[in-house]
Amino acid sequence: MNFKFKILPISIYVIFFISGLLASGCNMSDEIDIDVPDQVADIIVEGYLTPGNPIEIAITKNNFMDNELILQSIWNSKVFVTDKKDTLVLLNIFYSDRKRNILVNYRTDSLTGVFRGNVLYLSVVTTGNDTITGITQVVSPIRIENATIENDYLYLTQSITGDEFTGYLRIDMSAYRADSVFFVSSRNLDLSKSKSLKVKLPVSTEIQESDSLLVRTFHITKEYYDYSVSLNDASNAYFDPFLTPEEIKSNIFNGTGIFTYYTKDEKMIHFSKTE
Amino acid sequence: MEYFQIHLRNFFFKRITPLVIYLFLVHSTGSCFSQILVSGILCDSTAARVEYANVQVTAGKSYFLTSDSLGRFFQSIAAPGSVRIQVSQINFSPWDSTFMVNNDTTVVITLRSSLKNIKEIIISAGKRNDNNTILISNNDFSFKSKSLGETDLLGILQQKTGIAHSSEVSPGLNVRGMQQGNTGIFFGGTELFGINHILSIYPQFNSDAIGNVHLLKADFDPCYSGYLSSVMLIEPDHKLYSEFAGGAELGILNAKLTLNVPVVRDKISAKISLRRSYFDLIADAYNNRGKNVLPKYGFSEINTSLVWHTVKKGIFSLDFFNTADKIKFDDNDLSLFSRWKNYLVSGKWNVPLSARTNFELLAGYTRFNLNVIFTKLFDHAIQNDISQGNVSAKVTYRVTNTLKCDLGTDFKLSRLNLEASSADFGTVDSSPVTWKVPAENTALFENIQWFPARKLKFKAGSRLEIFHSDTTYMDLIPFISANYDLYGYTLNLSYSKQIQYKHLFIPTGINLPLNIWCPSQSDVPPEKASHYNISVSKTISDNFNLSVSAYYIDLKDLTEFLEGNYFTSLRFTTDLGHGYSKGLETGFTWKTRNIEIEGGVTISKSKRKFPLINNGVWFSPPFDIRHKADFNVLYRCGNKWVFTLSQFIQDGFVMTLPTSIFIHQTGDIAANSNYEIVPVYTTRYNFRMPLSHRMDLSASYSFNWSGSEAVIVFGIYNLYNYQNPYFIYFTPQVQDNSRIFLQSRKKSLLPMIPFVSFKLTF
Structure with a gap:
C-alpha cells in the first residue's frame, strides 16, 4: 500500500504534465511562407432559377491565393437564357437580393416558370470573347404534405406534382427563438434509389418548447446535388489537405459553377418536444 | 611385371589421380557447403558484447570455443538437428539451451549477471542484414532509441535507408517510395490487416512479445508474397524458459506486463504479454471536471505464444494476437463512437523428416473489424470487416550438398464485408448499403538455392498464383538473385516480380482504421511491380560495415481512387495507371x-501517371521522399547506463493545395452569411511540404532492485522543439485598410516532450 500511495501521485502528475504538452502540441500552428502552385484563372457562374423570382445570375472571376478576398465581378458580358422557343437577355446590374440572400450582377425581370420545354440554356460571352454555357432541367413543383418532430428528428412527407421526381432534395431548417435564428442546417439528399419522398432528419437537441422551426424543401437537379456535394468535399479537403481533393462537379462548360432550376415549398412548425 | 607396375602407375596418375583429386575437391567443397554454420553473439543485459566466454557447442560431438572481442563465436556442424549450446563466463550465470537447427543459424544470447538466469535466445536463420533485408532482433530493439519511452518497431525500421519517417498521426511503412498498403505484415507467418493504434506515437506492436523482425525490400522469399513494395515478417518470441519469469513496464503511453511460463521444463513454454494504454483514463478524469472536450481513446492488446519442442516430432508453436481499440467523443454537436479489433491465430509445425528433408505446416486466421457510429448532427454508421484464413505447407529438401529446394503451396480464403448507413442521406425506410467481396487465393511456390562455388550463391524461385473474386486472375511470379563475394565485397543482384491482389483505400490520406482493404475485381485488376536491385556491401574492419544499393521498381496496373466520399454510398471510382x-x-x-x-542516406524518386489525374501528366505521389538521412548513436557507459541519440532529416511529403478559390453563394438560404470560400483543385499532389527533421535523446539506467533487474528510461522527444509541418492551410487575415487576404499556415503536432518509463524484470 505504501508503494501505491507514494508512486501513484507522482505518475499521475507526470501523465497529466505530458498530456498537457500533448494537448498543447495539438494546437501548434504557425505562419509559413510558401510558393503556392501555379494558379489557374477561371470564370465562376452561379445561377439559381426558381418560380416566382426573376432570373438572377452571378458571374465572377475566381481569386488567386494571394489576391484580396473579394467577389470579383465580371462586367459587360452578354448573357442569354433560352428555352424551347424564346431567348431572354440579362442586364448587367450588380445588386443584393435580400429576399434570396444572394449577390448577383446579371438579371432579367422575366419571371421563371413561364418557360416552355423542360430544358433551359445559358450562354455568356465575356468582353474577352470567352463563351461560357450551361444547361439545366426544369423540375416539377414540390409540396410539403406533412412535417412533424419526434424524438429530435424531423419527419417530412412531400409530394411532387406533374412530372417525375429527380431523386434529389435540398432540405433547409432554421430554428427560431424570440425572432432570432439559433440553428440553421442545409442538407442535400440523394434519394434516387428509393425515390421516396418521406425523409427523416435529425434536428438540434437544443430546441425547446415554444421554439419554431422553418422547414424548406427544394426539389433539385442531380447536377445541383453533385455540385453541392463536391463543394462540401472540396471545403473539407481545404481544412485537411490529406483528404483526397475533390474537383468541383460543375455543369458550366468553359467555366465553373452551377446553372440550375429548382422548386421549393416551406412550412413553419411550432416545436413541441416529445420525450 | 615392371610393365604392369608402370602401366598401373600411369593409370593411377593419369586416370585415378584426377578422379581422386576431383572427388576430393568436390567432397571438400561439398562438405564445406553441406555443413551448417551455427554462430552466436553474447551480450549482457545492456546489449554490450561479452568477450572471452567459454562456449560449448554440442551437435553429435562437442566443440569448445571462446567468444572473440566482439562477443562472437562460430562453429560448423555436420547436419540439421538438435544443437546444445552452453556458455560460461566468470561474471555471468551459466547459460544452457538446446534447440533445433535446420539452416545456418545465428544465436543472440543475453547473459544475466544476476542469479536468475533467463534463457534469452534469438535465432535468425540464414538472413543477412543489408539494405535489402533488414533484421532487427529482440536484443537490438530493446536498446534502440526510444520513442516517448517505448520501443517502436516501425520507428526503428523508419531509421533504415529507403523507409520514410511517417508523421505523428500516420503509423505505417512507406518503403521505397510506395504506399503503406504496399508493405505486407506477417505475424507468425499469417497476414495482419488494419493494425492501427491512432497516432504513430503509440507503438503498433508490443516489443516484449516479439523475437525477430525482418523487412524484405528485395530478394523476396516466394513463401511471402502479395505486396508490391516489401514484406515485414514479425516472429513472435518462441524461446524456451526453464524458470518462471516476467516483466512489468510503466510508461507515459501505456503499461505492459509479460509472463514467461515454463509449462514443461525445456519442452513447453508459454508467453503472455499484455498492454494497455492510458489516455482514456486521463480523458475521463479531465472530462469529469466539466470540460467535455478530450476524446476518450484507449486500447488493450494481448499476445500469447505457446511453443513445444520435441525431439522426434519437431517444434509446434501457436501464436495469438488480439488488439481492441475504442474511441468515444461526445459534445453538443457531434457524438462519435468507434471500436476496432484485430484477431490473429497462427499455428506452425516444423519437423525434420530426415537428415535432408524438413516439413513445415502453417495455418492461420486473421480478422479486422471496425464499427464507427456518428450521431447528432450526422447520423452515419460504418462497419468494415475483413477476414482471411490461410493454410500453407512447405517441404525443404537438400538435394545435394550444394543444392537445396523448397516446394510448397498455400491457400487463402478472404471475406470483405462493408456496410454503411446514414440517416441524413436516407429515407425513413432506408436500409444500410452493403458491399461484400469474397476472394480466394491459391498458390504453388518453389525456391531453389544453389552454391556452385564457395563464394557464389544463386537463389531462384517462382510462385503460381490463382486468384478468384468476381473474376479469375492467374499469374506466374518469378524471383531470382545471385550473391558473389569478391575481395571482401559482397555483390547481390536480384530481380523479382510482385503482384498485389488487395488494394488499400486511404480516403483520409493518413493511415486510419477507416481504411479499406479491397480485393482485386474485374474492374480493379491486381497491381504489379518488377523489382531490379543491385547492392554491394563491404565489411571494412571488424567494426565497420558499408553498403550501397540501387533499385528500380517498375509499376503497372496501379489503382488510384478518384473520389473520397465512399462511406455514404460505397461507390468506388478508380483509375488505372502506372509508375x-x-x-x-x-x-x-x-x-x-x-x-x-x-x-x-537515401536518394530516391517515385512517380505515377494516371489518365484521369492531372490530365495524364506524371506526378509525385504523397510518399515520394526524394532525400532522407538518418544518424543514430548508442553509447554504453559502464554496465548500467545506455544513451541513445537519433536524428533524421527528410523531404516533406507531397500534398495537394488549391490552385485558386472562389466565393460561393447558395440560392435562397436562410443563413446570416451566404459567402463561402471554396477551394478549387485542378491538380493533385502539386506541393511538397517543407523539410521534416527531429532529434530524440534517451538514456536508460539499469539497477538491481530487491533482487530484480530494473530499468528506468528517460529522455526527450523532439529535443530542439522543431515544429514539423503536418499540413498547410490558409486562413483569412485582415491586412492594411481592412482588406482581407489568405495567409498560409502550417500545422504541427508534437513539440518537445520529456518522457520516462520504468521496467522491472523478475
Missing part, C-alpha cells in the same frame, strides 16, 4: 564494445 520508383541507398554501421553508430 516507377528508383533510388540509391547508402548505409553504414560502426560498432565497438561501447559505441554503435549507424547512419544512412
